[in-house]
Amino acid sequence: MRSGEPGGVAHLYVHLPFCAARCGYCAFVVEVGRDDARDAYLDAVLAELERERGRLGALETLYLGGGTPTLMGAGRLSALLAAISPLLAPGAEVTIEANPETVDQNLMAALAGAGVNRVSLGVQSTHPHLLGVLDRQAGPDDAARAVRAVRAAGIPRLSVDLLLGVPGQSQADLAADLAWVTEVGPDHVSWYELEFKEGSAIASGPHLPPDEDMSADLYEEAVEGLEAAGYRWYELANFCRPGAECRHSLAYWRARDYVGLGVGAVSTVGGGRWRNAPGLDRYVAALGRGDAPPRTQEPLDADTRRRERWMLGTRVDEPLDMAWAGSPDRPAALDVLEAGGLLERGRGTVRLTRRGRLLQNAVMQEIMDF
Amino acid sequence: MDQSHIRNFSIIAHIDHGKSTLADRILQLTGAVSERDMRAQVLDSMDLERERGITIKAQAVRVTYTAEDGEAYQLNLIDTPGHVDFSYEVSRSLAACEGALLVVDASQGIEAQTLANAYLAIEGDLHLVPVLNKIDLPAADPDLHARALADLIGDDPEHVLRISAKTGQGVKDVLEAIITRMPPPDGDRTAPLRALVFDSVYDQYRGVVAFVRVMDGGIRTGDRVRAMATGSGFDAEEVGVMSPAMTPIGHLSAGESGYIVTGLKSLVDLRVGDTLTLAREPAPEPLPGYREAKPMVFCGLFPVESDEYPDLRDALDKLSLNDASLVWEPETSQALGFGFRCGFLGLLHMDIIRERLEREYDLSLIATTPNVEYEVTRTTGEVLAVRSPVDLPEPNHIERIEEPYVRCSMLTPQDSVGAVMGLCQERRGTFVTMTSIENRQQVVYDMPLAEVVLDFYDQLKSRTRGYASLDYEMVGNREGPLVKLDILLAGEPVDALSMIVHRDSAYARGKGLVERLREIIPRQMFDVPVQAAIGGTVIARETVKAKRKDVLAKCYGGDISRKRKLLEKQKEGKKRMKHVGNVEVPQEAFLAVLQLDGQSTR
Ligand SMILES: Nc1nc2c(ncn2[C@@H]2O[C@H](COP(=O)(O)OP(=O)(O)OP(=O)(O)O)[C@@H](O)[C@H]2O)c(=O)[nH]1
Ligand SMILES: C[S@@+](CC[C@H](N)C(=O)[O-])C[C@H]1O[C@@H](n2cnc3c(N)ncnc32)[C@H](O)[C@@H]1O
Ligand code: SF4
Ligand SMILES: [Mg+2]
Numbered sequence: 026m027r028s029g030e031p032g033g034v035a036h037l038y039v040h041l042p043f044c045a046a047r048c049g050y051c052a053f054v055v056e057v058g059r060d061d062a063r064d065a066y067l068d069a070v071l072a073e074l075e076r077e078r079g080r081l082g083a084l085e086t087l088y089l090g091g092g093t094p095t096l097m098g099a100g101r102l103s104a105l106l107a108a109i110s111p112l113l114a115p116g117a118e119v120t121i122e123a124n125p126e127t128v129d130q131n132l133m134a135a136l137a138g139a140g141v142n143r144v145s146l147g148v149q150s151t152h153p154h155l156l157g158v159l160d161r162q163a164g165p166d167d168a169a170r171a172v173r174a175v176r177a178a179g180i181p182r183l184s185v186d187l188l189l190g191v192p193g194q195s196q197a198d199l200a201a202d203l204a205w206v207t208e209v210g211p212d213h214v215s216w217y218e219l220e221f222k223e224g225s226a227i228a229s230g231p232h233l234p235p236d237e238d239m240s241a242d243l244y245e246e247a248v249e250g251l252e253a254a255g256y257r258w259y260e261l262a263n264f265c266r267p268g269a270e271c272r273h274s275l276a277y278w279r280a281r282d283y284v285g286l287g288v289g290a291v292s293t294v295g296g297g298r299w300r301n302a303p304g305l306d307r308y309v310a311a312l313g314r315g316d317a318p319p320r321t322q323e324p325l326d327a328d329t330r331r332r333e334r335w336m337l338g339t340r341v342d343e344p345l346d347m348a349w350a351g352s353p354d355r356p357a358a359l360d361v362l363e364a365g366g367l368l369e370r371g372r373g374t375v376r377l378t379r380r381g382r383l384l385q386n387a388v389m390q391e392i393m394d395f
Numbered sequence: 396m397d398q399s400h401i402r403n404f405s406i407i408a409h410i411d412h413g414k415s416t417l418a419d420r421i422l423q424l425t426g427a428v429s430e431r432d433m434r435a436q437v438l439d440s441m442d443l444e445r446e447r448g449i450t451i452k453a454q455a456v457r458v459t460y461t462a463e464d465g466e467a468y469q470l471n472l473i474d475t476p477g478h479v480d481f482s483y484e485v486s487r488s489l490a491a492c493e494g495a496l497l498v499v500d501a502s503q504g505i506e507a508q509t510l511a512n513a514y515l516a517i518e519g520d521l522h523l524v525p526v527l528n529k530i531d532l533p534a535a536d537p538d539l540h541a542r543a544l545a546d547l548i549g550d551d552p553e554h555v556l557r558i559s560a561k562t563g564q565g566v567k568d569v570l571e572a573i574i575t576r577m578p579p580p581d582g583d584r585t586a587p588l589r590a591l592v593f594d595s596v597y598d599q600y601r602g603v604v605a606f607v608r609v610m611d612g613g614i615r616t617g618d619r620v621r622a623m624a625t626g627s628g629f630d631a632e633e634v635g636v637m638s639p640a641m642t643p644i645g646h647l648s649a650g651e652s653g654y655i656v657t658g659l660k661s662l663v664d665l666r667v668g669d670t671l672t673l674a675r676e677p678a679p680e681p682l683p684g685y686r687e688a689k690p691m692v693f694c695g696l697f698p699v700e701s702d703e704y705p706d707l708r709d710a711l712d713k714l715s716l717n718d719a720s721l722v723w724e725p726e727t728s729q730a731l732g733f734g735f736r737c738g739f740l741g742l743l744h745m746d747i748i749r750e751r752l753e754r755e756y757d758l759s760l761i762a763t764t765p766n767v768e769y770e771v772t773r774t775t776g777e778v779l780a781v782r783s784p785v786d787l788p789e790p791n792h793i794e795r796i797e798e799p800y801v802r803c804s805m806l807t808p809q810d811s812v813g814a815v816m817g818l819c820q821e822r823r824g825t826f827v828t829m830t831s832i833e834n835r836q837q838v839v840y841d842m843p844l845a846e847v848v849l850d851f852y853d854q855l856k857s858r859t860r861g862y863a864s865l866d867y868e869m870v871g872n873r874e875g876p877l878v879k880l881d882i883l884l885a886g887e888p889v890d891a892l893s894m895i896v897h898r899d900s901a902y903a904r905g906k907g908l909v910e911r912l913r914e915i916i917p918r919q920m921f922d923v924p925v926q927a928a929i930g931g932t933v934i935a936r937e938t939v940k941a942k943r944k945d946v947l948a949k950c951y952g953g954d955i956s957r958k959r960k961l962l963e964k965q966k967e968g969k970k971r972m973k974h975v976g977n978v979e980v981p982q983e984a985f986l987a988v989l990q991l992d993g994q995s996t997r
Contacts, residue, residue: 038952077696090952220948237918238618261947283953286756291953298956323956333955336962365921386945386962390969395962 029289033082036115036276039070039105040287042305049160050188051330052222054289054296055092056281056304062305066287067101071108073301076317080284080294083114086273088122089141095127099135106139113140118272120184126163128171135328141180143176143215143271145215145229151205152198155191158232166329172209182269184213187248191219191239193233199243201249214248214270216247217262261340261382278337288318296330298323327351332393339385344374351356396469398650399579399592402470403608404524405453405488407516408498409506409864410477413528415439415450416473416560417569423565425470428854438474443747450476453459453484453594453746455606455652457636462574470573471608471652477508479866482742483720484594484690486519487667490685491652492606494522494577496569499544501527501535501557505832507806507866513547517752522577523548523619524556527571531559534950543833545743562829580610582649584708587678588612590647590655590671592622595662597716599633603659605658606652607671610682613648614655619674623681628674632656662719675991686718690738691799691869692745692848693782693990695891696752697734699971699982703758704733710756711735714748716977718846721748726783728893729760730975731985736783738768742848761982764889767845770797770872784893788877790930797872799844804837805855807863812836814858822846823875823897835867841870880905882912883926883933887976889984906935915984918942921979935968 042056043063053137056062089108091255094102102121113119121136128146143272148168150156156163168185175183186204206214216342218247220242221228234240249257256264260278263271278285284292288308291300301308302319325333353359359375361370367381369389381388391395406414415436418590422428428437438454439445455473459895462468473488475481476936495516499509527537527545529917541555543573558565594606614620616634620850633656634706635643647653659665666685698707715721721744726736739745745765752758769781772794781787787796790955803824807815816826824840842851847867855863882892892912896904905927912925916939923939949956972979 030708040952088952218947230975237942237944244944256845262949277950277953277955285953289952291956293953293955300954300956329959333959338953339949362920367920383944383947384920384942385947386965387942389962390966391920395959395966 028084029080034080034282034284034294035082035085036088036108036273036281037081037084037112038088038090038273038283038285038290039084039094039109040092040285040290040301041066041089041094041097042288043096044093045096045162045347047162047226048162049226050222053092054224054331056288056305056378057094059305062309063097063101065309065313066305067097067105069309069318070105070286072312072315074108075343076094076312077284077286077292078112080291082385084109084112084117086118086120086276087113087116088120088273089143090122092122093124093127094121095123095132099309101205103135104140106136106141118143118182120271120273122147123175124163124170125171128167128174130174133174134255135179136179136335142180143184143289144180145186145213145271146175146211146252147186149188149192150194150198151202152194155194155198158192158227159188160226168205169209182213183211183254184271185209185211186213186216187216187247189216189243190235192227192234194235194243196242196246200250203247203254206251206334207254212266213271214256214264215262216251217229217256217272218244219279242384248379257342257380258382259342261385275341278336278341286293291324296325296327298325332395335393336389339368339375339388340382342376344371344376347373347375353392354394355392362388362391396651397654398581398584400466400572401471401579401650402494402577403467403492403650404494404496404577405473405475405485405492405516405521405653406498407475407489407512407839408477408528409483409500409508409512410449412477412498412500412503412506412509413526413560414477414498415474417496417526417528417558417566418454418456420560420563420566420571421470421472422456422458424570425460427456427458429686429787442750450474451478452476453481453488453548453723453877454639455488455637456639457652458638460570460574463571464574465615468574469651471572475512477507478741478743479511480739480743481512482508482866482868483685483740484513486515486685487517487593489519489521491591492521493580494573495983496526496573497523497544497548498526498528499540500671501530501540502532503539503753504534504536504540504835505543505547505806507804507864509835510547510804510806510837511868517548524572524576524650525550526556526558528558528560529657531562531564536851539833543916547832548906576873577689580650582609583611584613584649585870586611586649587676588618588620588671589678590614591681591682591684592665592671593652593922595665595667595719597658597662601656601658603657603662605655605657605665605671607647607655608652609649610640610649610680611649612673613646614673616643616645619802620655620671621677621776621913622665622669622671623656624669624684625660625664625666629659631656632658648874667719676841688740689810689869690720690722690740690768691738691844692739692741692765692767692944694727694739694765695731695734695736695783696723696749696876697728697731697761697763697850697891699761699973701732706756707735707752707760710752712736713756714751718748718950728763728785728891729887730973731763734761736780741766742852759984761891763849763985764894766895767799767843767848769877769895771795772797784879784891784895784940787895790878795874796877797874798877800870800873801844801867802839802840803847804839804843805863805865805867806832806835806837807859809833809865811859815855815863816840817982818851818854819856823900839924840909841865843873843875843880843897844869846905870874874989878929880908881928882908883924884912884916884975884978884980885921885923889980901929902934905929908926908961909935909937912984913937913939916978916980919978924966 334350590607670681722738
């Protein structure tokens with residue numbers, strides 16, 4: 026395995042899997058009804074941090090994701106952040122994901138004090154009926170309250186997560202979400218298309234995803250609405266006010282090395298990738314014994330890395346530097362795609378057009394041999 | 396055995412009326428198959444026969460039966476297939492017999508193949524023993540059907556046997572009737588050998604095995620034999636009978652049936668219908684043979700993966716070792732690459748061959764729309780047999796086109812006669828006659844075979860709630876105003892989608908087809924026009940609209956492999972597509988024509 030980037034890994038993800046209930050569309054590594062295990066889990070994560078510390082350099086970004094990280098409670102989160110802070114570079118981005126109904130001013134104040142400077146709020150929808158379809162715990166007013174709490178605590182940066190293509194969602198529903206975002210004015214918005222993931226409750230019916238034209242209409246409406254409100258469509262599903270990109274996510278899209286701690290977390294360092302196995306107890310037990318957590322290794326050969334750089338690098342609006350990414354498997358496809366208005370070329374660079382972005386999968390299939 | 400103690404008979408019936416089950420009971424009652432080895436339809440030995448529950452290949456067996464009169468008789472029975480695709484097997488089998496059991500399901504009565512097979516037997520001067528089967532079924536109406544069956548063959552209703560092949564009830568009476576009512580053979584045992592080859596199989600180890608009925612003279616193991624039509628000669632390496640396993644007995648005399656191991660290397664060297672005679676004392680005249688089974692339906696078979704082409708050729712080679720009715724020749728398609736144009740007896744035969752190729756030889760295939768063989772006369776007077784739309788000359792070089800016609804006989808309940816006639820009319824049929832048979836009507840139409848092979852049978856069934864049955868036979872070629880319908884994708888004609896259609900139905904076919912293709916072809920990155928055209932004139936057009944959006948999975952928490960694997964999986968799906976120019980076409984598209992009612996769905 027090649028060693029990582031010089032200076033060490035600069036991006037750290039910590040997975041905090043506890044949730045009050047599993048939302049019907051969610052297929053992430055989540056633990057429901059295991060709040061009793063939070064202390065042990067914290068210890069285990071800290072132990073894993075110790076094991077991985079050697080790989081880490083000055084951290085440019087830290088991301089506490091979930092699950093519902095806020096369910097860890099102020100004390101444990103502060104302890105976790107205290108252990109990590111010495112590793113942070115000056116000006117590091119420290120994000121925590123938060124479910125609106127779990128946010129209050131005290132918690133936010135504690136997090137601000139512990140170094141959090143960015144909150145990603147899982148709003149998903151502003152409509153009670155769609156929140157119902159999604160099995161969300163939060164009501165429509167929780168989001169606004171959470172926003173106030175974040176701001177009152179002085180946390181400078183706020184992102185909201187929204188979903189489109191929720192069964193039953195009309196263009197008018199989406200327009201209302203847009204109006205809400207415009208009014209609240211977060212500096213970053215992630216507007217994901219709802220995926221019907223294998224294994225999630227929603228994928229087993231009775232709801233169906235909207236057809237291609239409907240979801241394209243919704244997508245375009247979201248993009249155009251946010252752009253009109255002054256956001257930049259800087260990644261397929263992400264929008265920001267000038268300078269407010271999510272630096273942690275950018276690291277993924279730029280194919281940088283990162284380390285992930287916790288159950289289900291993924292790390293990519295040098296030529297290798299590994300994933301901690303899901304399963305809270307096994308994770309806690311292994312680290313308790315002083316062992317590495319159960320993991321699956323995935324060696325990444327040069328071709329895989331090259332294809333991933335294309336796959337990731339064409340998600341963002343900055344041109345992909347082909348000298349950095351490596352050559353396309355089918356260079357001739359670039360001409361066809363350019364002529365068809367799906368991508369633009371600069372000097373040694375490639376960037377998807379607006380139409381091309383919505384067809385990123387198809388474009389990738391043309392260019393690369395996955 | 397003395398000829399007076401021999402009976403040769405076939406079991407004939409409409410599909411599923413219980414021929415093979417009756418054969419089971421006969422094998423059991425005569426002790427030919429032990430209780431331990433007995434299973435349902437024991438003679439249906441091919442996997443496909445067992446799975447589909449139908450007989451595909453006729454099977455000859457010898458059993459010995461000790462009759463009520465205390466004498467032992469040699470019974471040579473042939474179980475025949477009921478499906479119309481294999482009706483030539485019935486004619487062959489009948490040629491080897493003096494009698495036939497005409498079996499009719501007592502709950503269904505006379506059906507189309509009952510009539511067809513009964514007429515074949517009557518034409519062949521065979522003695523028919525009528526049998527009503529399945530009298531154990533609650534829906535059985537033996538009285539009604541006995542009268543009709545007796546009428547059909549000019550017999551007394553009292554003579555109609557009533558049995559259940561399932562329970563065995565009445566089967567003994569069947570055996571007695573065979574002895575008492577069917578005539579024994581009367582060949583001349585002192586005359587030179589004349590043996591009719593009524594079937595043959597290829598055995599990997601022993602070469603061609605001929606199934607014969609000895610008409611005159613006799614044959615022994617070791618005899619030098621000559622096939623009178625092909626002229627090929629061989630030594631009879633083994634002479635025996637099926638009972639039901641191959642059992643060598645060394646000798647067959649006039650009146651008897653059995654097998655001969657010929658050592659020949661190919662079925663081509665020994666035609667079914669040929670007469671065998673002895674080289675040292677040849678017969679002056681061969682027996683009247685019968686016409687060869689001719690392929691009626693053709694389609695292109697192409698490997699999905701082009702590197703499987705040699706495997707496909709080998710597999711076809713092997714299958715035709717044992718199936719002389721399967722013909723094939725190489726074909727090249729711009730859209731599908733290298734493959735073969737194959738000829739079949741009918742759609743069931745085609746289906747079976749395709750399934751065997753895919754299953755037994757592990758191939759994955761694309762089959763193009765089946766078509767018939769056209770006889771095309773060029774303006775120069777030259778006559779061509781056209782088995783693929785691609786081979787049709789340009790319209791201005793065609794003097795005339797003839798297509799094969801079949802005489803379709805459909806048996807239908809009174810209240811569906813209108814529906815049946817409507818369907819036949821739609822499919823360019825010309826009315827021939829109508830007769831009532833018991834409580835039903837026999838409707839006879841002459842129809843272009845091309846109209847019958849597509850989905851005619853399914854339509855007939857669905858329009859008569861499953862009650863009508865169909866049989867057909869070739870009646871020769873007739874001229875018709877036929878045109879080639881081309882399908883263009885993104886402006887490029889796709890050879891594998893062309894078809895030959897009647898001028899009057901071209902518009903409806905073309906429109907229906909482009910509509911279906913628009914649904915089947917996935918949206919691509921660019922608009923794809925789908926057009927139907929005749930001789931360069933577009934008659935229907937649809938557009939597969941350009942794709943607007945993919946499902947754009949994100950890479951949450953650095954889970955990049957998940958997204959990459961989604962792309963890899965998508966790639967697998969794309970591999971199963973065929974590239975036609977710039978357009979990706981799923982395999983179903985090449986069968987779109989089959990699922991079509993011939994009409995536009997709008
Ligand atoms: N109830 C009942 N069912 C029967 C009887 N004889 C046959 N069957 C059933 O009818 C079906 C068809 O029987 P087969 O013996 O395969 O019919 P077949 O005429 O040989 O069929 P093909 O070879 O396909 O033409 C099977 O499901 C048999 O079990 C009977 O006497 N009574
Ligand atoms: C892993 S979740 C955790 C965040 C937090 N627990 C929540 O639910 O708000 C991160 C984001 O992924 C998105 N997400 C989750 N499941 C998704 C799905 N099936 N399809 C698309 N986006 C999904 C949601 O927008 C969510 O805010
Ligand atoms: S969507 Fe968020 S809150 Fe819901 S189960 Fe998944 S991680 Fe937990
Ligand atoms: Mg049978």
